[in-house]
Amino acid sequence: MxxxxxxxxxxxxxxxxxxxxxxxxxxxxxxxxxxxxxxxxxxxxxxxxxxxxxxxxxxxxxxxxxxxxxxxxxxxxxxxxxxxxxxxxxxxxxxxxxxxxxxxxxxxxxxxxxxxxxxxxxxxxxxxxxxxxxxxxxxxxxxxxxxxxxxxxxxxxxxxxxxxxxxxxxxxxxxxxxxxxxxxxxxxxxxxxxxxxxxxxxxxxxxxxxxxxxxxxxxxxxxxxxxxxxxxxxxxxxxxxxxxxxxxxxxKWIARLAEDQKNAFRLYEGLLDSGLKINVQKPDTNILMVGFPENAPMSKIIELLNNDGIKTHDTDQRIRFVTHYGLNEDDVDYSIEIILKTFKKFFDSF
Ligand SMILES: Cc1ncc(COP(=O)(O)O)c(C=O)c1O
Structure with a gap:
């Protein structure tokens, strides 16, 4: 996978x-x-x-x-x-x-x-x-x-x-x-x-x-x-x-950080209009926070994402997605599809 x-x-x-x-x-x-x-x-x-x-x-x-x-x-x-x-x-x-x-x-x-x-x-x-x-x-x-x-x-x-x-x-x-x-x-x-x-x-x-x-x-x-x-x-x-x-x-290596920022923004745009009950915070840099309803069981969504190959952490009812040198545009585009499907599965069952 x-x-x-x-x-x-x-x-x-x-x-x-x-x-x-x-x-x-x-x-x-x-x-x-x-x-x-x-x-x-x-x-x-x-x-x-x-x-x-x-x-x-x-x-x-x-x-x-x-x-x-x-x-x-x-x-x-x-x-x-x-x-x-x-x-x-x-x-x-x-x-x-x-x-x-x-x-x-x-x-x-x-x-x-x-x-x-x-x-x-x-x-x-x-x-x-x-x-x-x-x-x-x-x-x-x-x-x-x-x-x-x-x-x-x-x-x-x-x-x-x-x-x-x-x-x-x-x-x-x-x-x-x-x-x-x-x-x-x-x-x-x-x-x-x-x-x-x-x-x-x-x-x-x-x-x-x-x-x-x-x-x-x-x-x-x-x-x-x-x-x-x-x-x-x-x-x-x-x-x-x-x-x-x-x-x-x-x-030039420091300037490369702009790519991480672009990828975080790409992920943001991909998750923005999902129609799901999530709050996608516009990223300034390489960290994208996605907020979930107060009663959402966060360990469950983290587990579901993990089962689908998307590794993330959660904090205070938010999932944190961090972009970096190890990820490119194609990884982000691929992830958007998986993440949206997984989120949908989560909200359907919760
Ligand atoms: C803002 C900030 N300060 C300090 C640290 C600590 O760095 P380290 O994990 O190398 O101890 C981190 C780590 O995530 C951080 O995000």
Whole structure:
């Protein structure tokens, strides 16, 4: 059976160019990265920092680790941090900020990821002797759980002035920041220049097998290096991991993300006028959310799709379809037919 995997862009495998790059390595390209001696990792960190306009960068094993070491480096235990209520750091990172950072996490709502930073003023605490210190605010772009929403530069600018006024650091969970940059046709630095730190994933739309980058000031990255060691992320001959991302960070590979966006839109158009009780959210980038009625048994529809070769995940009465390097136009067209048939079968039986 033909299998189409829409679960995530994390399922992607490397391009032929990435494999070729890996094959060029020999021992002269490797060293002990805990000692700062791996030339391939060093090259990647330099290249990544430059790309997002920061002084320094560090290779982390995952997006979760990159976000965590950023928070640890820029806060003190007992601080409060502000996070949008459906952001990945709050929902899906095992509460690491609280458990490992000793942080109080205060959430705020948004309109599909967008909010007015100045309206968060009442959340800022530190003046009264009884209060913790609010020290950092997080942004997420694209916003995964709201459906891959590409948040505009204006939000970054407003967040920066709010943060300056209140002495807050800004961390950007930019797991998919390049998807946002491509969607809004802006250089990535137009977003990152407003934040103190940015984490972006190599192993999502950029299709590398492993890793994330955390970038920021040299001082912050030096601290993050120590925290990465603390959480067991100090790796040795990590050039093996860093080689493929050197190819992925080239501009033509980043520009390829537009294809994923086109395919998500193609899927959206294909599912739009089905006459079924679904809410198909117009995608900004490579994530398409399809909402189901409140009482619909989501595990059933996921199982039915899976039985028909369509792999997806659900969250909060929505199915999330993610397009990526592993899927082309033909896969999408084929899927539309199967998905509609399966949805119909589901609604007929429910
Ligand atoms: C927005 C966002 N941030 C962070 C992460 C964490 O990345 P990882 O799975 O590499 O830990 C993800 C993963 O899906 C994500 O979507």
């Amino acid at each position: 033909r299998i189409i995997d829409f679960r995530s862009d994390t399922v992607t495998k490397p391009s032929p160019e990435m494999w070729n790059k890996l094959k060029t390595l020999d021992n002269s390209n490797l060293g002990d990265d805990v000692e700062g001696e791996d030339p391939t990792v060093n090259e990647l960190e330099r290249k990544a920092a430059k790309l997002v306009g920061k002084e320094a960068a560090i290779l982390a094993s995952s997006g979760t680790q990159g976000n965590l070491i950023s928070l640890l480096s820029q806060t003190s235990p007992g601080d409060e941090i502000l996070i949008e209520e459906r952001s990945h750091i709050y929902k899906w990172e095992v509460g690491g900020a609280a458990r490992l950072g000793g942080l109080m996490v205060r959430t705020f709502p948004s309109n599909k990821g967008s909010f007015i930073p100045s309206k968060l003023q009442p959340l800022i605490r530190h003046k009264d002797i009884h209060e913790p210190v609010t020290s950092l605010i997080c942004l997420e772009n694209t916003h995964n759980d709201h459906g891959g929403i590409a948040l505009p530069i204006s939000l970054f600018k407003e967040t920066e002035s709010f943060a300056n006024k209140n002495n807050l650091k800004i961390h950007l969970d930019g797991a998919r920041i390049f998807n946002a940059a491509v969607a809004l046709n802006q250089p990535v630095t137009e977003f990152t220049k407003f934040v103190d730190s940015v984490q972006f994933c190599l192993s999502k739309g950029l299709s590398c097998p492993i890793g994330s980058i955390l970038a920021g000031s040299s001082e912050m990255i030096n601290k993050a290096r120590k925290f990465r060691k603390m959480v067991g992320g100090g790796m040795r001959q990590a050039g093996i991991i860093a080689a493929m991302p050197l190819v992925a960070l080239e501009s």
